[in-house]
Amino acid sequence: MFRTKKVWFFLMPGLSLLLLFYVIPFIGGIRYSLQDGSYANLFVGLENYQKLWSNPMFLLGLRNTMELSLICAPLLWILSFLFASGLARVYPRGVFARSSVLLPYLAPSSAIILIWQLVFDFGGPLNRIILAMGGSQVQWLSSSAMRLPIIIMFLWRNLGLCTIIFLSAIRAVPVSLYESAELDGIRPLRRNISITLPMILPSAYLVFILSWINTFRIFREVYFLSGSYPDQAVYTLQHYMNNVYAKLNYQMVTSAAYSFAAIVLVIFGVLFFLQQRASNEINE
Numbered sequence: 001m002f003r004t005k006k007v008w009f010f011l012m013p014g015l016s017l018l019l020l021f022y023v024i025p026f027i028g029g030i031r032y033s034l035q036d037g038s039y040a041n042l043f044v045g046l047e048n049y050q051k052l053w054s055n056p057m058f059l060l061g062l063r064n065t066m067e068l069s070l071i072c073a074p075l076l077w078i079l080s081f082l083f084a085s086g087l088a089r090v091y092p093r094g095v096f097a098r099s100s101v102l103l104p105y106l107a108p109s110s111a112i113i114l115i116w117q118l119v120f121d122f123g124g125p126l127n128r129i130i131l132a133m134g135g136s137q138v139q140w141l142s143s144s145a146m147r148l149p150i151i152i153m154f155l156w157r158n159l160g161l162c163t164i165i166f167l168s169a170i171r172a173v174p175v176s177l178y179e180s181a182e183l184d185g186i187r188p189l190r191r192n193i194s195i196t197l198p199m200i201l202p203s204a205y206l207v208f209i210l211s212w213i214n215t216f217r218i219f220r221e222v223y224f225l226s227g228s229y230p231d232q233a234v235y236t237l238q239h240y241m242n243n244v245y246a247k248l249n250y251q252m253v254t255s256a257a258y259s260f261a262a263i264v265l266v267i268f269g270v271l272f273f274l275q276q277r278a279s280n281e282i283n284e
Contacts, residue, residue, distance in 0.1 A: 029254045029257070029258070030254070030258065032250045032251055032253075032254040033048055033049070033251060033254040033255040033257075033258055034046075034048070035048075035251060036048075036251065037249065037250065037251040048251045048252060048255040049255050049259065051252070051255075052252060052255045052256055052259060053259070055240075055252075057235075057240050058237070058240050058256060060232060060235055060240075061235055061236050061237035061238070061239055061240040061241075062237050062260070062263075064232075064233065064234065064235055064236050064237075065215075065216065065236045065237040065238070065260075068147070068150070068151070068215055068218055068234075068236070069212055069215035069216065071151060072151055072154050072155065072211070072215045072218070073208065073211040073212040073215050075151070075155060076154070076155055076158055076159065076162055076211040076214075077162070077204075077207055077208050077211050079155060079159060080159055080162035080163045080165075080166050080207060080211075081166050081192075081204070081207075083101075083159065083163045083166075084163045084164075084166030084167040084170055085166075085170065085188075085192055085196065087163070087167055088167060088170045088171060089188075101159065101160035101163050101164065102160040102161065102164065103160070104156050104157045104159070104160055105157055105158060105160045105161050107157075109220060109221065109224065110224075112153065112157065112221075113221065113224045113225060116149055116153055116221075116225065117141070117225065120140035120141055120149045121140075121141070122137055122139060122140075122141075123137075126140070127140075141225055141226060142226065142231065143231055143233075144231055144232070144233035144234075146222075146225070146226065146230065146231055146233060146234050147233050147234055149225075150218060150221060150222055150225075150234055153221055154214070154215065154218055154221070158210075158211065158214050161210070162207045162210065162211060165203055165206060165207050165210075166200070166203065166204070166207060168203070169199075169200035169202075169203035169204070170196060170200060172199075172200075173195065173196060173199045173200065177195050177199070178191060178195065181194075181195060201275065201278060201279055202275075202279070205271070205272075205275040208271065209268065209271065212267070212268075212271075216238070216264075218236060219236050219238030219239060219242075222234050222236065222239070223238075223239070223242070228242060228243055228246075229243075237256065237260055240256065241253050241256050241257065244256070
């Protein structure tokens with residue numbers, strides 16, 4: 001009992017700040033989404049949500065956000081798992097690779113944006129290479145082609161953190177399992193699917209959740225590269241919310257925020273259910 005009270009003593013400062021700056025504002029913001037925004041702040045029920053879901057820019061931002069997350073999150077998960085598997089095979093000789101893989105994640109966004117602007121500029125080195133190979137220049141930063149630089153930047157920045165998590169989990173798998181599989185003639189790819197993934201399922205789930213959450217932060221890079229109104233192919237939900245907030249339309253901002261939060265909760269709930277189901281099947 002004393003140990004429990006001691007734990008709560010250390011947790012309370014952090015929990016209090018979390019409650020003060022996140023939970024209370026989140027609950028209090030519901031009031032704005034149900035009012036009309038006039039001087040009297042009249043209650044209008046779900047009218048703001050009806051207007052929101054009929055707004056073409058909101059639907060465009062939501063669609064692009066979901067599309068980018070469906071592209072980036074699985075790609076990041078697969079690449080980080082393969083990279084971690086490769087590092088685990090050369091452990092401990094891959095010390096430099098393990099140390100340097102986190103550098104993109106720690107690098108300032110401004111420096112990365114500057115590099116991307118130079119590389120993908122209309123007269124930059126990438127277009128020069130394309131011209132030398134007989135192709136035509138591409139407007140990487142002002143057309144629908146901007147999706148490719150954004151996806152590459154996302155993968156490059158977040159690959160290190162996900163790889164380290166995967167590598168830590170893989171190193172905890174008993175070596176005897178791999179030795180037995182190798183004696184049975186099982187190939188490395190099959191070993192990863194049949195042995196590694198089931199043994200590191202909680203960590204794999206964590207990496208996928210982190211990957212998906214980080215996809216919602218793509219807005220920052222897109223905003224720095226092309227401003228508040230980029231090409232429609234990379235116009236995200238955060239662009240819509242940022243532009244509406246700039247007009248002090250708190251009702252639509254909060255309505256969009258809670259709509260997106262509900263979608264994210266449903267997605268994470270489904271993923272958690274699938275992870276629990278897979279864990280139960282493995283334990284059985």
